[in-house]
Amino acid sequence: MNPTQNHSQVSILGIGTALPVHEIPQSDITELLTSHLEDKPDLARFARRIFRSCGVDTRYTVEPSYKGTAGECRYLPAGDHSNIPTTEERMDTYKREALPLGLEAAKKALKESGTHPEQITHLITVSCTGQYSPGLDVMLIRQLGLSPRTNRLPLMFLGCAAGLKAIQMARDVVQGAPGSRVLVVCVELCTLHFQPVMEKEALFAASFFGDASASCVVGEAEDHHADYLQLGTGYSVLLPDSTEDMTWEVGNYGFDLFLSPRIPKMLGSHLVPELDKLLAGDSMPELWAIHPGGRGIVDSVQDVLNLRDDQTRFSRDILRNAGNLSSCTIMFVLNAMVSDLKSQDSASKEGVAMAFGPGLTAELMRFKYVPAQVSSQKTETDHVYL
Incomplete structure (x- = not known):
């Protein structure tokens, strides 16, 4: 590696994170998911083994029904599956819950970085668990008091790698336009997509995902x-x-x-x-x-x-x-x-x-x-x- 002089030092100046209020032990999610597998004892045993061994003790969700019984949870019901929420219903919940969580993380990142909202020149929003338009980017600009001329760059449906991709995109923005300051906001409500599982392969996906938001401010580090x-x-x-x-x-x-x-x-x-x-x-x-x-x-x-x-x-x-x-x-x-x-x-x-x-x-x-x-x-x- 040959170092080169750099007087801008593009950096993450502050990070903010947020979790929903509903905390769920992994054991409770396991019981909810396996409650509809009474006629499939082998799959139920496999599910319990996967959920115990995946390295997760606790998860968080925006959906309070996961804290109830199988009879109260439409996402992972026991018995009749006819009332499982449709994708439209799940997106309605995403639209309602994503913004408050994203705002919480973004405000922490702005405060941690010492950045006034009007200093933000670019906003990168990231999610693969919900979509609507006008989207999270527009709502964040309004609620945070960012300039209406903030350059909006949504990254949608790119999965788990998208958070780091957004950070690298923010770095490139600042390197290409010195003086820019980029706010990255990720919101993922993974638990809105839980469904009754009937196949072993689907259990790996259901065993460890949770809800959260995270944000960071990327800019030049002079005087920071x-x-x-x-x-x-x-x-x-x-x-x-x-x-x-x-x-x-x-x-x-x-x-x-x-x-x-x-x-x-x-x-x-x-x-x-x-x-x-x-x-x-x-x-x-x-x-x-x-x-x-x-x-x-x-x-x-x-x-x-x-x-x-x-x-x-x-x-x-x-x-x-x-x-x-x-x-x-x-x-x-x-x-x-x-x-x-x-x-x-x-x-x-x-x-x-x-x-x-x-x-x-x-x-x-x-x-x-x-x-x-x-x-x-x-x-x-x-x-x-x-």
Whole structure:
């Protein structure tokens, strides 16, 4: 890697996260989902095993009926399935619930970054769990008090990798238009798409997804005196022979997700050469922000890269305490990492972020944690990674 002078230091200046108020133990979701499988005892046993072993203890949802009995939950009912919510009903709930959650995360990110709403020049909104128009981008501009001339860039239906893709897009915007400040807002209400499961393959998708919102502000780091994440080089890559291993399609009763159990192994086999390309001969960094698409994915990445347990703990903690939050998850991981580094008065450290989605797509990006005491004493040696 040959460092180059960089006086803009495009960085994540602040991150905000938000979870719905309804917290559900994994055991409760397991019982709801298996309550309609009395005539399929083998599938019920398989479901309980998958739900116990996927690395999730707790999830959050905007739908309060998941906290009730099977008779009260239309999404995972026992017995008669004729009253399951249609896709139209689910989108009505998304439209009602997505904005408040997105606003909560965005306001935290703006405050953390010291950014006034009128300073935002671009808004990137991300979701694969709901759509309507005028959409979340328009509503956020109005509710946050952003300029009506804010450039809106919605990323829709790109899956779990979209959060990191949005961060890299924001980096490119600021590099191409110095002085820009980009607000990224991800909202995913995954639990609105839960349905009674009749096949083993569908259980993998139902076992670990939860609802959340996450936001960040990306801009130049001059005169920014708080801790930040300097954004380095990165790219997106389609992995070979994997198109059908992760699919997300609109059905009559929500969106239908399929996840192949061979995804962790596939990621492991292709990740090393891609990281070699990303690092371009540099040594392995200390920090690893891995999207926890499931326990098996984190296990596979840790194994092939020979990472220590403490290097994957942020990913595992988010998965255990909130589940897979689709595009929001990578920002939850980065936020937890920054909070921990800040609490330890850590020195600057380099890292790699990665997230995975349909395609199969891998998003890879280098970054550097810069503590406040360093950010206020920037020198001519500051650089990004090429």
